[in-house]
Amino acid sequence: MLVLRRRAGESLLIGDDVEIEVLAITPQGAKIGIRAPRETAVLRKELKITQQQNEAAAHGLTGADFHDALKKLRSSSKIDSSLR
């Protein structure tokens, strides 16, 4: 991974048409501005991870594998139905 040190107000260029500017840095985090073509998707990484994880979760298993997995899950640890 390329690591660069930038101060507030300084920018980075990625390729010909993406600019990333550090707008402000606070103890809560860095405020980033992004200038990119409309067709370039800009996503928080957590959102992408959540999308992928949801797709995996929706896929599930079928038939005997599913019932087998269900049985294992039911016997999963720290089960306490009062914890709702």
Next chain:
Amino acid sequence: MLSVLTKYFGNLSCRPEAVFEFPAGLPAFEDEKRFVLIELPENSPLVFLQSLTRPTLCFLAFPILVVDREYKLAVSVEDLGALDLDPGRQPELGRDVLVLALVSLHDGFSPTANLMAPIVLNLKTRHGLQAIRQDRVYSHQHLVESSSREFPC
């Protein structure tokens, strides 16, 4: 009662209170705005989040404290607002909200639960959303441990 065609259990009768609206859908499933929470005693504590518009879409989930009894919520102010919850504090589990961790089954691997992006259901308004954490405290692939070692039978 409401008759729901489900992915795993055929037709089920559900109480209208088990239906939750997701105004923003779920990431990757933005068009799915209504889910019914299916709790069957024989599958407890596992629950199912069945889409009302797509019978083939059904998530498996655990109440989050079942996966991690020390779990601490960190719902963002934006998400609290979207759920009509007090933005000044974290909601109380079981009283204000029901919080679920979606489970992923992997062929030949241990199941995992998504603790990074829990499903938060407002018990008063029956609205829900997936609250993606901004911190890095919890994994999106938390291993669901098997109890067979702890409780041999």
